[in-house]
Amino acid sequence: MSKTSAGHVYIPLSDLRGNTVVDIYGIVRFLKKPYKTRGSDYCLVISLFDQSMSDPDQKLKCLLFAKDMSRLPLAEVGDIIRFHRLSIVNYAGELQGQMKPGTSWVIFSPSIGGSPDAIKASSINYTITDEDKSRVKNLREWAASRNFHDKKCSLKEICPGLYFDLVCQVVSTCVIEDGVCLLLRVWDGTVPNYPVRVIDTEKEGCRVHSLPGLHRRAVGYLYDVCIFDDHFEAGSQIKPGQHVKLYNLHAAEYRNLESRSELSALPVVELTLHQGTSFGRRIAILDEQSEDAHKLRRHLADISPEVSSDTPGKLSSTGSPNMVSRDNRTADAGLANDAQPQGNQVHVSSAVDINQPSTSGITAKRLRTNDSKVCNVKNVNDSKNIDTRNDSHSDNSDSSNANDEQVSKKKQSDISEELFSDSRESRRNSDELQPVKESIVNGSKTEGSAQSLDDTRCMRQTATVILNHPNTKRTKIERILQHMVPYKFRVLARVVDYHPKPKSVQNFLQLYCPDCHFLCPLSCHKLPDSESTFERSLETGRGLDLPVGSTFGGIQHYNCPECVENSSQNSDSLKTPPILQYIYMLRFLIDDGTDWLLANLWKNDAVTFFRDISPTDLLQSKNLFQEVEEMLAQVCPAEGEKPWIECCIMSYRTAQGTQYQIFDTAIV
DNA sequence: GATTAGGGTTGG
Numbered sequence: 001m002s003k004t005s006a007g008h009v010y011i012p013l014s015d016l017r018g019n020t021v022v023d024i025y026g027i028v029r030f031l032k033k034p035y036k037t038r039g040s041d042y043c044l045v046i047s048l049f050d051q052s053m054s055d056p057d058q059k060l061k062c063l064l065f066a067k068d069m070s071r072l073p074l075a076e077v078g079d080i081i082r083f084h085r086l087s088i089v090n091y092a093g094e095l096q097g098q099m100k101p102g103t104s105w106v107i108f109s110p111s112i113g114g115s116p117d118a119i120k121a122s123s124i125n126y127t128i129t130d131e132d133k134s135r136v137k138n139l140r141e142w143a144a145s146r147n148f149h150d151k152k153c154s155l156k157e158i159c160p161g162l163y164f165d166l167v168c169q170v171v172s173t174c175v176i177e178d179g180v181c182l183l184l185r186v187w188d189g190t191v192p193n194y195p196v197r198v199i200d201t202e203k204e205g206c207r208v209h210s211l212p213g214l215h216r217r218a219v220g221y222l223y224d225v226c227i228f229d230d231h232f233e234a235g236s237q238i239k240p241g242q243h244v245k246l247y248n249l250h251a252a253e254y255r256n257l258e259s260r261s262e263l264s265a266l267p268v269v270e271l272t273l274h275q276g277t278s279f280g281r282r283i284a285i286l287d288e289q290s291e292d293a294h295k296l297r298r299h300l301a302d303i304s305p306e307v308s309s310d311t312p313g314k315l316s317s318t319g320s321p322n323m324v325s326r327d328n329r330t331a332d333a334g335l336a337n338d339a340q341p342q343g344n345q346v347h348v349s350s351a352v353d354i355n356q357p358s359t360s361g362i363t364a365k366r367l368r369t370n371d372s373k374v375c376n377v378k379n380v381n382d383s384k385n386i387d388t389r390n391d392s393h394s395d396n397s398d399s400s401n402a403n404d405e406q407v408s409k410k411k412q413s414d415i416s417e418e419l420f421s422d423s424r425e426s427r428r429n430s431d432e433l434q435p436v437k438e439s440i441v442n443g444s445k446t447e448g449s450a451q452s453l454d455d456t457r458c459m460r461q462t463a464t465v466i467l468n469h470p471n472t473k474r475t476k477i478e479r480i481l482q483h484m485v486p487y488k489f490r491v492l493a494r495v496v497d498y499h500p501k502p503k504s505v506q507n508f509l510q511l512y513c514p515d516c517h518f519l520c521p522l523s524c525h526k527l528p529d530s531e532s533t534f535e536r537s538l539e540t541g542r543g544l545d546l547p548v549g550s551t552f553g554g555i556q557h558y559n560c561p562e563c564v565e566n567s568s569q570n571s572d573s574l575k576t577p578p579i580l581q582y583i584y585m586l587r588f589l590i591d592d593g594t595d596w597l598l599a600n601l602w603k604n605d606a607v608t609f610f611r612d613i614s615p616t617d618l619l620q621s622k623n624l625f626q627e628v629e630e631m632l633a634q635v636c637p638a639e640g641e642k643p644w645i646e647c648c649i650m651s652y653r654t655a656q657g658t659q660y661q662i663f664d665t666a667i668v
Numbered sequence: 669g670a671t672t673a674g675g676g677t678t679g680g
Binding site for chain 1: 670671672673674675676677678679680
């Protein structure tokens with residue numbers, strides 16, 4: 001029954017602050033069933049979200065204690081819950097909701113058109129105003145309109161490190177280790193961008209169960225999934241031919257083989273359903289009438305029509321319009337029990353050759369794809385040290401093409417000053433950036449037949465080329481900024497500015513410790529913030545204020561002062577401290593007319609970029625330093641129109657937020 | 669009255 005407003009002000013969950021007591025509404029995203037603590041209470045852990053949370057991973061965790069379980073809000077995922085007088089505290093860097101004496105709660109069902117009344121409440125006396133009803137209605141409709149928990153991904157979309165849900169058909173099964181590891185050989189009718197580890201099922205003791213007819217249909221699309229531990233039992237129930245959904249499958253980067261012998265080689269992924277059930281990890285056998293099963297069946301029938309089991313599949317004919325490059329080095333070879341069609345044409349198209357070694361019974365495959373989605377990366381932690389914000393700012397004189405770009409000097413100067421501040425918000429909100437964007441858009445419009453950045457048919461001369469990834473479509477920066485992280489993209493853009501300018505080798509190169517990631521400019525004479533560790537290490541310094549390790553090739557090398565200090569503290573002084581590496585470390589402001597981003601370029605990626613001229617080359621040859629200088633001027637001339645560049649960009653997260661890094665790109 | 673516990677991937 002509606003009552004008058006009780007005067008509560010409900011705070012959006014993203015506006016909450018620590019050490020406050022608030023009234024809130026939220027939708028239950030997660031709930032750990034209540035359990036008896038070792039203290040006197042029951043504990044319920046619950047996570048809430050609402051419309052104010054744009055990031056799908058955002059939530060308010062609530063830790064709720066009560067002497068009596070019935071006093072806890074025993075909701076279900078999806079339910080709407082209202083708290084009055086919930087305490088918000090900081091815990092481990094996050095906000096946490098806690099019940100205190102006086103806290104009350106009310107639970108509503110999530111069903112649209114359902115009763116506006118509560119289904120549970122902490123007290124018999126509660127008030128639901130018209131405003132509350134309207135709020136519940138809005139939340140119900142909002143939640144129904146968005147599929148929050150869907151992490152569904154097809155195989156063509158996977159990238160190393162991704163956790164995703166896979167809807168697929170099981171073609172074969174094989175127990176690898178009883179009770180521990182089960183192999184499911186599956187297909188979803190798509191082909192990954194990455195080579196996928198293949199499990200050897202030819203070895204003794206492997207009994208593969210398969211449907212030969214289905215297997216023939218799926219050849220070229222088959223991928224191996226390993227199901228471990230907790231999920232072995234559920235996996236064992238699966239019969240070949242069944243449609244399943246694997247929740248929280250991990251496209252783990254497979255590291256035990258040297259698949260990246262070249263900079264441009266792609267990482268191999270292995271598809272693994274790890275032990276445990278966190279993040280909803282599980283296997284579900286799909287109801288054949290379910291929407292997921294219907295959709296999958298339709299797609300599989302499109303790409304590889306069902307045929308009677310003794311008729312070779314249509315896919316054996318090459319040149320089919322739907323033909324995908326096939327590679328039956330893959331699962332086929334391993335399926336001793338399956339009759340293999342002979343003569344299915346196998347080839348790897350212009351895709352990347354990953355130089356796969358076949359070791360430990362493992363091969364990897366790489367198939368063609370037309371998909372624009374590329375990949376993400378996992379091991380880019382090194383990059384956390386890319387931060388040139390302490391460096392001197394770029395010089396306005398480098399932006400003297402202001403007139404050409406219809407940008408005033410002042411505006412260019414603002415950009416330069418902000419170039420190494422990562423404050424995207426401040427820049428995005430800056431009206432002064434607009435003319436720059438506009439000028440670039442105009443620039444592209446005046447470029448002969450180039451009507452659009454997406455017009456890949458246009459023969460556009462770029463100042464850089466990318467190495468590899470021929471089948472990857474370009475992504476606009478606007479989209480990159482909105483995309484999940486980490487990920488990799490191919491971009492066509494212009495370099496608006498970069499830093500540092502190669503005024504001297506000293507200001508251009510950095511010293512980097514591969515062990516502890518200590519980093520300092522070559523020109524530095526003091527460590528930042530007068531670190532005492534460094535001050536003490538100066539005693540042995542010569543030339544630069546860093547301890548000299550050795551001199552070879554006519555180049556001074558320095559031991560890492562951080563590691564020297566740490567080893568002396570840990571009485572580990574017998575260990576030779578690592579030698580600092582000379583590295584490039586640059587940052588580019590690139591803009592493609594849709595938006596801009598700051599892209600880091602360093603270490604091997606930078607050597608590739610500068611056509612294999614290494615940092616130490618610059619120390620030894622003035623000509624090579626000049627060559628690098630000229631290359632940069634080519635990519636971002638101080639005067640005149642900036643050329644287009646094409647580059648690979650990977651995004652990754654650091655404590656400072658999302659960063660971007662250039663890789664597999666070289667100046668022409 | 670304080671305490672309890674503080675969600676949670678990455679081996680294969």
